[in-house]
Amino acid sequence: MNDNISEFISEKNIVLNLRALNQSDAIQKLAVILKENGYVDDAVAFQRDVLEREKASTTGIGNELAIPHGKSAHVIQTTMMFARNEEGIEWNSLDGSKVKNIFLMAVSPEDKGNEHLRMLATLSGELMDDDFVEAIKKADSKENILKILQKRGNER
Amino acid sequence: MKIVGITACIAGIAHTYMAAANLKKFAKKENCEIKIETQGAMGIENELTQAEIDEADVVIFAVDTTVQNEERFARKKILEVGTSKVVKDGKTTIEDAIKLAKGE
Numbered sequence: 001m002n003d004n005i006s007e008f009i010s011e012k013n014i015v016l017n018l019r020a021l022n023q024s025d026a027i028q029k030l031a032v033i034l035k036e037n038g039y040v041d042d043a044v045a046f047q048r049d050v051l052e053r054e055k056a057s058t059t060g061i062g063n064e065l066a067i068p069h070g071k072s073a074h075v076i077q078t079t080m081m082f083a084r085n086e087e088g089i090e091w092n093s094l095d096g097s098k099v100k101n102i103f104l105m106a107v108s109p110e111d112k113g114n115e116h117l118r119m120l121a122t123l124s125g126e127l128m129d130d131d132f133v134e135a136i137k138k139a140d141s142k143e144n145i146l147k148i149l150q151k152r153g154n155e156r
Numbered sequence: 157m158k159i160v161g162i163t164a165c166i167a168g169i170a171h172t173y174m175a176a177a178n179l180k181k182f183a184k185k186e187n188c189e190i191k192i193e194t195q196g197a198m199g200i201e202n203e204l205t206q207a208e209i210d211e212a213d214v215v216i217f218a219v220d221t222t223v224q225n226e227e228r229f230a231r232k233k234i235l236e237v238g239t240s241k242v243v244k245d246g247k248t249t250i251e252d253a254i255k256l257a258k259g260e
Contacts, residue, residue: 056166057220061174061243069169071197094244107169107197117169117198124170125177128246 008079008119009149012037014142015083018102023091027051027068030081030104039079039106046074046106060093063133067124069105078116080105080123082136082145101137103127123149157188159253160204161216162223163239168197171239175218178246186250195224204228214257216249218242233257 015033020026027050031043040046049072053059060066081104088098105120126132132148139145161179165171176192183190193204209215209228217223217236235253242249 053167057240059170067170069167071167071169094240105169107167112197112199120169121173121194121196121198124173128174128177128181128243 008116009082009146011142011146013039013079013081014145015081016140016142016145018083018085019087020085020089023054023066023068023089023099024051026083026085026089026102027054027104030083030102034079034081034104034106039077040072040074041076042074046070046072049074050104058092058094060091060097060099061127062093062095062097064088064097064100064137065103065127065133066091066093066099066101067103067105067127069107069120071107071109073109075106075108078106078108078111078114078120080120157186157214157254157257158212159183159188159190159214159216159250159257160209160212161190161192162195162204162219163192163242164195164219164221164223165239166220168195171220171243172196175239175242175246178242179216179218179249182246182250185247186254188250188254195219200224214253216253218249 028047031047034040035043050068050070053070059068083102085100088100091099135148163172163175172194176194194201215232215234218239220239233256235256
């Protein structure tokens with residue numbers, strides 16, 4: 001994505017043992033982490049904005065992946081999180097699969113055309129690459145997740 | 157076969173770029189030339205020139221919203237689909253576009 005990816009997503013924003021019961025619970029738990037890490041100012045309001053976007057159309061893109069995202073006034077700084085849930089969650093996915101791997105994107109409405117949006121756009125494109133998705137699904141540590149994201153960034 | 161297209165979703169954050177990537181992926185597999193203009197949160201990028209549009213055999217609009225500068229595509233064969241469909245099954249979208257181009 002680019003050299004700043006490590007500033008954009010750090011190990012703090014990666015959770016490998018999420019125990020969410022459903023979609024709403026997953027977004028809530030991740031919103032709380034974003035609040036703790038200083039990226040959103042109100043976890044409940046941010047969760048509501050993300051679920052509102054989810055109503056418009058599912059972000060379960062298939063292959064056990066979901067990319068919930070919200071442009072929300074409660075986002076202090078645009079960022080993303082990666083989470084892996086222990087059990088598959090129902091997400092109305094395009095292919096009917098239950099979701100285990102979640103990329104949550106939190107976007108500030110102030111952001112227009114900057115490098116953060118660029119990184120989210122690049123990540124979105126990468127999710128169409130089967131090799132990238134397989135690597136993410138297999139990665140078993142925060143360090144490996146970061147490495148995969150960084151490696152892709154450097155190839156571009 | 158030359159394909160041009162536009163991708164645009166409501167938020168302009170993710171589906172615009174997933175759809176663009178998937179169209180390129182499957183166009184390549186069918187040995188088609190493709191150029192996709194993205195109309196997302198970062199504005200218009202990889203903008204299609206009128207010459208590129210004129211030369212294209214077919215146009216794909218993978219959009220959940222209105223296409224900006226649509227008048228460029230007057231009299232072109234246009235396949236219109238939602239971004240989710242392209243994300244789910246880019247292969248069928250490209251195949252349908254090829255059929256449309258060939259008048260099948």
